[in-house]
Amino acid sequence: MTQIHVTTTVNGDEVDFLADPRETLLDCLRDKLGMTGAKEGCGTGDCGACSVTVDGRLVCSCLVLGVEAQGKTIETVEGMAEGEKLHPLQRKFIEHAALQCGICTPGILVAAKALLAQNPDPAEEEVRYWLAGNLCRCTGYDKIIRAVLDAAAEMREGV
């Protein structure tokens, strides 16, 4: 099938790639741009391991076509840290042992960052419902929720 030339912005950098119209944004990020931080856990939008933001909106990149990225602004887990300085969520995830195998971590971090962007002071229940689309099989979520709440508190203090 004819490939389509796509130009887009990922984590602040302008990039371009050729996409088969059937390929997902997740495929394009991983296989065309070498950005393997977003993971495919299901391919059906159920697990959230592929979470990225498109123009600030949280999406499952396995449910977005690569060609839809044309002209958009995409943020992935690779763009969360500023150089060697980790985002508070990243730091708190390590500190709270909020990851075991780590496969769901990139998607959860992107999703949690999107939550805190619109609600800097979420209640535990709000975090739980916001992250209900991000499956974790290892942790039972306890330490993940604590890490997000702790990061939110730190970020509020920092303002």
Added chain:
Amino acid sequence: MPLDTKTTGFKYIGTRPDRPDGIDKVTGKARYGADAYAPGMLHGVMVRSPHAHARIKKIDATKALALKGVKAVVTRADFPTGLEGEDWNIQENCMAGEVALYDGHAVAAVAATSLLLAREAAKLIEVEYEVLPHVTDVDEAMKPGAPAIRAGAADYSVPEGLHPNVMRYIEYGHGDLEAGFAAADLVMENTYKTEATHQGYIEPHACLAQLGSDGKGEMWVCTQGHWFIRRMSAAVLGIDVANLRVTPSEIGGGFGGKTTVFIEPVALALSRKAGKPVKMVMTRSEVLRATGPTSSSSIDVKMGMKKDGTMTAAKVTMRMQGGAFPMAPIDSALDCAFSCYNIPAVHHEGYDVLANRPKQAAYRAPGSPMAAFATESLVDEMCRALGLDPLKTRLKNASREGTKASFGPTFPRIGLVETLEAAIAHPHYAAPLGTNQGRGVASGYWMNWGGETSVSAALGEDGSVTVSVGTPDIGGSRASMALMAAEALGIPYENVRVNVVDTGSLGVNEPTHGSRATYATGLATIEAVKQISSKLCQRAADKWGIPAEAVIWEDGCAKPSGPNAGEFPPLTIGELAAEMGSTGGPISGHFEATPSGHGGSFGTHIVDVEVDPETGHTSVLRYTVVQDAGKAIHPAYVEGQFQGGAAQGIGWALNEEYIYGADGRLQNTVFLDYRIPVASDLPMIDTVIVEVPNPGHPYGVRGVGETGITPPLPAVANAVHAAAGVRLRSLPMSPPRILAAIKAKG
């Protein structure tokens, strides 16, 4: 092996430092199974049977091979013949031979220059089937007239007269059962059923394989154990193990399901045929349809109890289907069934049965959760009938050091009593409950494992230490190994680097399974680094001109053992390492063993639920895990194991199940329909780490990974009974089932 066991006065053990692979895993840099690419790489896709049971009459790949960019198609004809036993089972499961045995069974595979092309080609491979009668339920599969899946394959243990689907039979016990039941004031007997559940790791199986016509190959793969992958792949393909180098990726969860092969030998076969590297990544549907779920089970339990709660006799009959292949975990299920209790007379009977389902794989404490669901539910029912406190009754009968275990031997030092006492004392156990709310408790056991283990440690020129281990890090084990190495050497945690190395770098290591990594790899790490410190003592002794026996290792330094040894200032590991090139050359340590002093771990859980009488929906309100860790090396990751086990058990109890249609096809092949617990389903999960040191480990470690999934099944069922007044004896306790039970009660 004599061990110098140390259980107090630790500097690093029991602290909670950041895990060494933390930054890689929060920044997206860590490379998992599907994150590898090779020049010239092809993509492999499997063709799978849509039928539960069907004879493969013909496979025609002409149209697929005609597509430009399609490089190879393999079927069973591309694999060697003549394999036996489990090797044959694995080969047959990776690629069907004459008969497809379950919905999703691989029958062919294709490699092409792109994934889209490979998928298109897979659709063009024409397979002609003759559909055969099938059976998916364990009790149905044992009935006369059920289709025989592999007639004549039963082993020595099966008595005559049983259905040919019964592959193995086990029977054991001790004591006078009849006298025990006669001595009881109450005898109860019930049948319990559990559905198959999947390990549900978020990372699908993935590998990147390369195999030459000379039989030399390399593979990158997500696995719990790459030596297992090497041995099984080599057996399935008929190549030498030494010619296959397997490198483990980071692993996105396993829980037992990544201790065997599915796509790996097929990717190697495609690579050999195409002459190029082949990457294969499963879809979620493939994971659910064709990788190991756990067994489904049907269990009869009978128990006798006196009015004061004393257990007098118990009997269990366990029927499990493990898919179309033998080895459902009846053995460990039976061993765990009554392991919590000191019962004078016990009897166990088990049937390992075939059904047209995927080959079961190990899942966290294989068999134990099903057994606990049956026995711990019955104990709860009997406590209710006799008006007894369920935790105190468990304590009255609890196994302890010196108890003759239900499975035979005498228990060494174990910690069940301590977990029960901690649970009874926990504020959760006395907290008030509201309307439609109920509390359940249950205990559980896993015997743990040691297993083949080989570890090397090498001293760097600056005094830092590299530890090479063979057990993939699934949940923070690099941190635990680094803590144990730091403790044993008396050097900072940050000065130890732990690498999970490939099959070419160490002797055989069993996978990260059986709750063995912190125990066995930890033990080997400690012993390996101790060799480094003892060599450093020798170097210091040489320098000081005194015998090596007069030098001790303390706080990262060589010191004279006392005033009689002479007056010398301590030499640090850094000072000694800087000179090692001129004092005798490189220094390393190596330890290999199959340690057998793994102590079993017991746990006791408390759960509060609320059941909505209108919908039958169960909310988990509060959850507490109490478990014996022996010694928690990194307590945060021990808590994580407790919490994760509880969450998986809650999913098994309330939601998760394999749903087969009348056509024998799996109906819920995506996460939307095979629903594992999400964040909003669960409360915080409180943990209490009990530490009854294991004498078989230098620092007292017991494996903690598996036990945690065992008590939740009965604990939640017991809580549902307390909340809604109905006893559910079949899992999962999904809303329609609970609602039906409430309605039936009236």
Added chain:
Amino acid sequence: MVKVHLWSGLRRFTDGADVVELEAKTVGEMMKALVEAHPGLDPVIKAGVSVSVDGKLIARGLHEQVSDDSEVFLLRQLKGG
């Protein structure tokens, strides 16, 4: 003589005995003696068993010592997740 406890399903290979007495100093010698005394146990041992000596589970340690006082159980081979 070392007393080896068998699981009861194996009685039909040992003329009904639950406990078999053997001359052996190691687990390896014990396994060999078991099969010599009761050839019907050969497929059982070949299929894989575990041995518990004084509460310690020996997987493949054929050199492990056993004595007349040891508590020895032949157990089914187990696999963890």
